[in-house]
Amino acid sequence: MKARVHVMLKDGVLDPQGEAVRHALGTLGFEGVTGVRQGKVIELNLAESDPAKAEAAVRAMCEKLLANAVIEKFSIELVGEIA
Amino acid sequence: MRAAVITYPGSNCDRDLARAFDLAGFEVAKVWHKETQLPAGTDVVGVPGGFSYGDYLRCGAIAARSAISPAVAAHAARGGYVLGVCNGFQVLTEMGLLPGALLRNAGLKYVCRVVGLTVATTDSAFTADYDPGVVIPVPIAHHDGNYTADAATLDRLEADDRVAFRYADNPNGSARDIAGILSENRRVLGMMPHPERRFEAAHGGTEGAALFRALLGQMAPA
Numbered sequence: 547m548k549a550r551v552h553v554m555l556k557d558g559v560l561d562p563q564g565e566a567v568r569h570a571l572g573t574l575g576f577e578g579v580t581g582v583r584q585g586k587v588i589e590l591n592l593a594e595s596d597p598a599k600a601e602a603a604v605r606a607m608c609e610k611l612l613a614n615a616v617i618e619k620f621s622i623e624l625v626g627e628i629a
Numbered sequence: 630m631r632a633a634v635i636t637y638p639g640s641n642c643d644r645d646l647a648r649a650f651d652l653a654g655f656e657v658a659k660v661w662h663k664e665t666q667l668p669a670g671t672d673v674v675g676v677p678g679g680f681s682y683g684d685y686l687r688c689g690a691i692a693a694r695s696a697i698s699p700a701v702a703a704h705a706a707r708g709g710y711v712l713g714v715c716n717g718f719q720v721l722t723e724m725g726l727l728p729g730a731l732l733r734n735a736g737l738k739y740v741c742r743v744v745g746l747t748v749a750t751t752d753s754a755f756t757a758d759y760d761p762g763v764v765i766p767v768p769i770a771h772h773d774g775n776y777t778a779d780a781a782t783l784d785r786l787e788a789d790d791r792v793a794f795r796y797a798d799n800p801n802g803s804a805r806d807i808a809g810i811l812s813e814n815r816r817v818l819g820m821m822p823h824p825e826r827r828f829e830a831a832h833g834g835t836e837g838a839a840l841f842r843a844l845l846g847q848m849a850p851a
Contacts (some may be wrong), residue, residue, distance in 0.1 A: 559777060560804070562735050563643055611694060614723065616730040617777060 549604045550623040554585035569609045597624050607618055623628045630655050630845055634675040635663045635701070637720075642678035642825065646714060649825035650675060653686050653812060653841035667704055672848055674701050678715030678770070678823060688773045689719030698724060710754065710848060711817040715771055718809070718819035727810055727819045728786070729778030729787040732748045734771070735802025741770040743833070745797030746808055746822055750790045753815045758843035765836040767822040774821040776803035776810075788812055794820055 555561050561583050568582040590607075594600040606621050613620040632650035636643040636659060643659065650657045650673075650810065652826025658668045680691035692698075705711050705726050713721040721727045734740060746767045748759040759765070778786070783804055786792055794809035801821075824837030 559732070562733050562734070562737050562800070566737055587808075589674070611690065614690065614730055616722070616728075617732065 547597070548594055548625045549590045549599050549600060550625055551588040551590065551608060551612055552605060552621045552623070553588065553608075553618050554620070555617055556619050558562060559617050562609060587628060600624060630677055630848055631668065631670050632657045632673045632820075633660045633735050634658070634677060634754050635660050635662060635697055636677070637679070637681035637695060638730075639681045640677050640682055642714065642716075642823065645825045646675045646677045646712075649828045649837070652828060653778070653838065653847050655841075660697060662692065662697050664697050665700060665744035667697075667700050671704065671709065673712060674704055674721050675843065676701070676711065676713035676717030678717060681850040682715055683719065684773070687723070689716055689721075689723040692716075692720045693723035694747035702726065702796050703777050705817050708814060708816060710844065711812075712755065712844070713817075713819040714823055714825065715769075715774075715821055718821055719773065720726055721817065721819040725728075726817050727812060728782050729776055729804075729810070731821070732772050732775040732777050732782075733773050734775050734800075736800075738772070739770075739772040740800050741768075742800075743768050743827075745820065747795045749792045749795045749809070752790055753793060753818065754844050754847035755811075755818045755840050756793055756843065757847050758839040760784045763774070766827065766834055767824055767837055768826045769800060771786075771801070771847045772820055774803065775802040776807045776821070778802075778804060783807075789813070791815070793818055794822065 564582040564584045608620045632655040634647040647657045669704040743766045745764045791811040799806045824840045827837035
């Protein structure tokens, strides 16, 4: 089973990189971009085949290492078997 | 007094930090991150600057989960002293020994220069020998030194007089100009500036030396 973890800065935490990207888009002529937030995507290949167990395990991984709860939030997406 | 300085893969200020402890009069041991115990009788643990694990995932995140970390946490829990500088500060926040986190500098640039640092409290073994409110020049060299915490945490840090140092001219966007903070028992200090790089005359000034010397003189047994 494969899991995809999205890690984003929490709302309210300033994201200087996102801001720089927003400015750059404006410079390129893309108008109307009122906000950019930059995060990370982490893909995991898991031996576990039970979705509930896989999600619980990935949640524990997020809490322990993959995300810093002080500044970041995360979401987990199970994307099934990889071909 | 015994100091133990940890080296992670990617640490680059571990020798500087060990030398500063040594010059201040500590007996210094170097500890590899794969060790699971600190040398017997360790009074202070130095967590050095650098780029542990290449700053992968988040600065300090992987070092904070390395084999030596439980021993450092246990040392702090029993009242031992810990000094984390730069990447070491990031590691201590990732370990949860200090509150908050260090984000990318607000200006997005790596900043490497000498900055003015205001001694915000002298109520700690680290800062006891400075004059209250004095501004000392200390080098910074970091990309992720933008201290952040929620408003309640910042309020509590200030109310408890746990802000050790503030930037005289904020170089990185840190909340409330915070450059270094103390733990609740005032024995764990994390700071982005490098006092060990302002120790000897050849560094351009010796203002950082008082931190290490004060620590040696003021340490209470753990």
